[in-house]
Amino acid sequence: MSTKVKVFAGLGGLIVLAILVNLVAPSEGKNEEFQPQNEFKLDPWVELKLGPFDMSLNKAVLYLVLACALTTMAMLYVAKRMQERPNRVQTAVEAAYDLARNQITRGNMDDKLALKWFPFIGTLFFFILFSNLIGYFPLPVNTEHPVDILGVSVPTFALYAATANLSVPLMLTLMVWFGYHYEGIRHQGVRGYFKSWIPAGTPPAMTVPIFVIEAISQFVRIISLSVRLFANILAGHLLILFMGGGLVVLLGLAALGVFTLPIAIAFFMFEIVLIAGLQAFIFATLTSIYLGGATAAHH
Amino acid sequence: MTTHALETHGQAGGPGVGLALVRYLDLVALAAALPLFLLADLPMLGYTVAAGAWLLQRGINAFAQAKAKASEDPRTVVGLLAGSMIGRGWLTAGSIMAVGLAGAREDGLAAAILCITLFTIYFPMQMIVRPFDDPKARG
Numbered sequence: 001m002s003t004k005v006k007v008f009a010g011l012g013g014l015i016v017l018a019i020l021v022n023l024v025a026p027s028e029g030k031n032e033e034f035q036p037q038n039e040f041k042l043d044p045w046v047e048l049k050l051g052p053f054d055m056s057l058n059k060a061v062l063y064l065v066l067a068c069a070l071t072t073m074a075m076l077y078v079a080k081r082m083q084e085r086p087n088r089v090q091t092a093v094e095a096a097y098d099l100a101r102n103q104i105t106r107g108n109m110d111d112k113l114a115l116k117w118f119p120f121i122g123t124l125f126f127f128i129l130f131s132n133l134i135g136y137f138p139l140p141v142n143t144e145h146p147v148d149i150l151g152v153s154v155p156t157f158a159l160y161a162a163t164a165n166l167s168v169p170l171m172l173t174l175m176v177w178f179g180y181h182y183e184g185i186r187h188q189g190v191r192g193y194f195k196s197w198i199p200a201g202t203p204p205a206m207t208v209p210i211f212v213i214e215a216i217s218q219f220v221r222i223i224s225l226s227v228r229l230f231a232n233i234l235a236g237h238l239l240i241l242f243m244g245g246g247l248v249v250l251l252g253l254a255a256l257g258v259f260t261l262p263i264a265i266a267f268f269m270f271e272i273v274l275i276a277g278l279q280a281f282i283f284a285t286l287t288s289i290y291l292g293g294a295t296a297a298h299h
Numbered sequence: 300m301t302t303h304a305l306e307t308h309g310q311a312g313g314p315g316v317g318l319a320l321v322r323y324l325d326l327v328a329l330a331a332a333l334p335l336f337l338l339a340d341l342p343m344l345g346y347t348v349a350a351g352a353w354l355l356q357r358g359i360n361a362f363a364q365a366k367a368k369a370s371e372d373p374r375t376v377v378g379l380l381a382g383s384m385i386g387r388g389w390l391t392a393g394s395i396m397a398v399g400l401a402g403a404r405e406d407g408l409a410a411a412i413l414c415i416t417l418f419t420i421y422f423p424m425q426m427i428v429r430p431f432d433d434p435k436a437r438g
Contacts, residue, residue, distance in 0.1 A: 017389075025400055088430040138419045147412060150339045157415040245392075254396060261392055262385040269384070 018258040028252035036246050039158055040234070042165070043143050059141040063162035067131035075126065100125045104284045109292035113183070117291055120179070124172065125284035128163060132233060132276035135161025136240075136268065159241065163279075164234040166226065173226040176287045181218075184294030196296070225286055232279050236271040240264055322428045325421035329353060332413060344402045345409030352394035352410075353417050356387040 001009075044056035078093040086094060100122040106114040142158035162168045184193040197214040198207055243264035248257040320327070329350055336346045363383035367376040391414050399407020 021393075021396075025396065088432075092430050137423055138415050147408070149335070149341070156412065157419065257392060257396075258389070261388050265385055265388045 014258055018255040021258055022253075022255035025254035027254075031249050031252050034246075034249045036238075036241060036250070038144055039142070039241060040160070040164065040237075041144070045143065059143075059160055060162050060165045060168065062141065063131065063134065063160060064168065066134055067127055067162060070134065071123075071126045071130045074130070096126070096129075097122070099281075100284065104281070104288050108285070108288040109295065113291065113295055117183075117288075121284050121288055121291075124176075124287060125280050128172070128229065128283050129277055129280035131162050131168075132279060133272065135159065135164060135233060135237065136272045136276070159237055161233050161237065163229055164237050166230045169226040169229040169283075170222075172229075172283070173222055176225065176290065177218075177222055180287075180290040180294040183291055187295040193294070196294075221290065225283065229279050229283055232275060236267065236275055239267045240271065243267060318428060318431055321424050324424050325353070325417045326357075328420050329413075329417060332416075336409070342403065342406040342409040345398055345406040346413060348394050348398040348406070349410035349413040349417075352391050353414060356390050359383055359387055359390070 042058040042060055044054075044058055045062075046057040048055040048057065075093070078090055081090070083090060101114075101118055104125065105118045105121045109117065136159065138157035138159055140155045140157055141160055142156040145156045146153040147156055148154075181193075184196070187193070188196060194211070197218075198210050202210055243260040245257065245260075245264075247260055248254055333346065335341070336343060360383060363379045367379045370376050370379070395407055395410045395414060398410050
């Protein structure tokens with residue numbers, strides 16, 4: 001059978017399946033009850049208010065704790081079982097460690113600075129990686145629609161990630177932002193650091209405009225670094241949510257699921273295999289580049 | 300980093316009972332859910348269909364993995380694995396929908412929750428177990 005015939009047979013099969021599903025479960029009309037945005041709503045589980053600050057415990061906090069615990073446990077587990085002839089787990093962790101140390105950190109700054117900042121950058125990399133990864137496992141965190149089991153109200157399963165909430169990437173970004181400015185000033189002094197924002201050879205008349213543009217770009221980094229991580233993870237979760245059943249429920253059209261479910265599975269694999277690691281890599285690499293740039297004498 | 304080895308065990312440990320338990324933890328959970336369904340008077344039709352669909356998709360996965368392992372053509376391997384993944388998704392989702400339509404909505408809900416619970420256990424466990432697997436023996 002040629003590829004063309006196989007493709008047409010597959011599409012034909014899909015259409016037949018969709019028709020069959022539509023006959024068994026015809027359209028129920030639009031569903032006004034299901035609010036997809038509520039999947040990302042943070043209901044306080046334990047209310048904690050410290051003056052003007054809402055420090056309530058919610059599912060984002062749970063995901064943060066899980067990511068911290070998993071990062072620590074995984075690294076300690078491997079570190080305590082180091083072998084001369086590494087097994088495949090050790091090889092995989094060593095490869096990730098090597099990537100964080102040599103490619104991400106040492107590739108963007110001098111060795112002395114790399115030695116100092118590697119623990120921070122490595123932790124960022126692994127924490128974001130684990131945080132992104134656990135975001136793709138359905139966990140019982142949806143307190144909006146609980147189910148009753150033996151009289152106990154159990155939350156239903158949902159996909160969520162701490163990094164799909166802007167406040168988490170923003171806090172990580174602010175740590176990076178203040179960290180690299182601190183390191184830049186410590187390295188070059190206040191005057192020297194701000195002077196390093198202006199490229200060598202800039203005509204005197206252009207110094208002020210260039211400085212202003214550079215200052216703006218420094219602040220824009222807060223947005224770009226945090227929103228890149230947040231938006232990528234949120235978009236992935238939204239795609240999985242809508243393709244994996246959200247659209248079917250919203251439109252009340254079961255037959256649509258025949259087409260959207262394979263797309264959801266493809267997105268799920270794409271996110272977990274590529275995006276989770278790639279976003280952690282990008283965040284850590286940019287952190288390293290910013291630190292390296294802040295300590296370099298000139299652009 | 301290898302040269303900084305803290306301990307030298309010589310040989311990498313082979314798969315043990317613990318690893319097998321982790322690998323089949325979803326099936327243990329499936330068995331453990333049965334008394335819970337009975338005690339809590341949860342819809343047994345939902346349990347039966349979810350359990351059947353889950354076991355069937357596990358069987359399909361094992362079959363596709365074995366076929367993929369036997370094949371040397373990368374396109375066949377990708378086709379088999381991707382096809383089985385999508386097919387298993389349809390099978391599970393279709394079973395949940397069918398039981399919801401044929402029985403009561405509670406049956407469908409129970410089947411959905413059980414299948415998602417099993418997936419939550421199965422998927423991370425496979426990620427944990429995978430690096431311990433001998434590539435030649437993986438199936």
